[in-house]
Amino acid sequence: MxxxxxxxxxxxxxxxxxxxxxxxxxxxxxxxxxxxxxxxxxxxxxxxxxxxxxxxxxxxxxxxxxxxxxxxxxxxxxxxxxxxxxxxxxxxxxxxxxxxxxxxxxxxxxxxxxxxxxxxxxxxxxxxxxxxxxxxxxxxxxxxxxxxxxxxxxxxxxxxxxxxxxxxxxxxxxxxxxxxxxxxxxxxxxxxxxVPYLQGDQLKELIKSNTRLTDKTMIDLFTTLSADLIHAVDQGKLAEDAASIRALLDACDLSVVIPPKRAILRSIIDKLEEDREKEFVENLAETLF
Ligand SMILES: Nc1ncnc2c1ncn2[C@@H]1O[C@H](COP(=O)(O)OP(=O)(O)OP(=O)(O)O)[C@@H](O)[C@H]1O
Ligand SMILES: [Mg+2]
Missing domain, CATH: 3.40.50.300 (P-loop containing nucleotide triphosphate hydrolases)
Known part of the structure; x- marks a missing residue:
């Protein structure tokens, strides 16, 4: 930087x-x-x-x-x-x-x-x-x-x-x-x-520089996922930590080796308390990846 x-x-x-x-x-x-x-x-x-x-x-x-x-x-x-x-x-x-x-x-x-x-x-x-x-x-x-x-x-x-x-x-x-x-x-x-969450091109740059993920399409998809998660948190559909950039970067890292949906499960979904929250993020991941 x-x-x-x-x-x-x-x-x-x-x-x-x-x-x-x-x-x-x-x-x-x-x-x-x-x-x-x-x-x-x-x-x-x-x-x-x-x-x-x-x-x-x-x-x-x-x-x-x-x-x-x-x-x-x-x-x-x-x-x-x-x-x-x-x-x-x-x-x-x-x-x-x-x-x-x-x-x-x-x-x-x-x-x-x-x-x-x-x-x-x-x-x-x-x-x-x-x-x-x-x-x-x-x-x-x-x-x-x-x-x-x-x-x-x-x-x-x-x-x-x-x-x-x-x-x-x-x-x-x-x-x-x-x-x-x-x-x-x-x-x-x-x-x-x-200190807000990074979004858009800046988030893409952060993913590039801070994770092992290099595939452009995948970086774009994770950036979209992040925007959707932040939106859902703002609407009260998800607990705040669902949109953590820390968790997103973990998912990006794991997705280099394991399928992205499993990476999202381990990094984001399994930390959520309620079933309806888990389902919501599962659906998001399903649509995107
Ligand atoms: N804008 C950013 N620039 C650089 N790294 C970032 C940025 N946003 C998130 N990260 C990365 O996300 C991870 C979490 O960041 P950090 O630990 O500083 O968050 P935090 O706001 O202190 O969270 P917490 O409230 O849980 O302590 C780190 O790996 C950090 O590098
Ligand atoms: Mg901290």
Whole structure:
């Protein structure tokens, strides 16, 4: 993927990269995120370069994690990650105390967590599925997300101020089972970037570059299947994950060796809960392949 970014954005990137490594062309990445529009990329880069946090909003398998990885690559920034769940607690964010031995003497050591590490290192912090966390957990880091860029570590009482370069990229999949609406004060601290499913020619390019499938007719058919699946999800006929690009790419890969209908069965249909959904996708596959 060669990103054709406008000159002012390239300049912003060059200025804000962590290392000025001229040996590697930062605007090319073989398996990077393919943006549906250039604006999506420009806006994300602009916000990050200004030290603002971004919230990637989109359905499962739309490329949110891939986008975060690609951005960290473009900024030459390492990225610490947090995967949110109801079990996420202050320790999994900030770190924890543990017993260790130094010169055969027992000492208490603090093992830093992803938030404290990223702040002190001036790195990116990726918070995945941010709306899976319990509502009372994340406000702990509100201070790191606004102009203060500071947090008090509750386990050591250390006041940590983020080093330049620290940025938060969060991902959210609204409506997914188990998620809670994101706390307003938290949401307010982000610039929202919508991450939709790729479609049409861009999806064809993605299939070509990211799967083993090379047959043009087959690529066209899978692209049509994807459009039909997305349409059915929009109409409420299918659960959201039926249209995941991740699952579609899996089906494309398998179809190189096994019949496409079986590839679709394994990658898409068998993950659906209800019989009528399964039947619906089976019929779609039957008509197309
Ligand atoms: N626009 C895109 N550009 C590049 N790769 C993509 C794109 N859309 C989907 N993919 C591919 O689909 C797969 C899923 O992407 P990814 O894991 O980033 O999705 P996600 O939005 O983070 O999903 P989830 O919400 O389930 O975590 C990856 O293999 C990724 O490369
Ligand atoms: Mg993800």
């Amino acid at each position: 060669n990103y054709n970014l406008p000159e002012n954005i390239v300049e912003i990137l060059n200025k804000n990269q962590r290392t000025q490594d001229s040996t590697h062309n930062n605007l090319i990445r073989e398996d990077g995120y393919v943006p549906p529009t250039n604006e999506l990329f420009i806006d994300a880069i602009t916000a990050l370069s200004m030290g603002k946090n971004i919230l990637l909003k989109g359905p499962t398998g739309a490329g949110k994690t891939k986008l975060a990885e690609t951005l960290s690559h473009l900024f030459h920034q390492p990225m610490f990650s947090i995967n949110c769940s109801v079990d996420l607690d202050a320790e999994s964010l900030m770190g924890f105390k543990t017993l260790a031995y130094e010169d055969e003497k027992q000492v208490i050591k603090f093992v830093p967590g992803p938030v404290t590490s990223a702040m002190k290192d001036g790195s990116f912090l990726y918070i995945d599925e941010i709306n899976m966390a319990k509502p009372e957990t994340l406000p702990l880091i509100n201070g790191t997300l606004d102009y203060r860029r500071t947090v008090t570590n509750p386990f050591t009482n250390e006041v940590i101020t983020a080093k330049k370069g620290f940025n938060v990229i969060a991902a959210i999949n609204e409506g997914y089972i188990g998620t809670v609406p994101l706390n307003e004060a938290l949401k307010n601290r982000f610039i929202v970037i919508d």
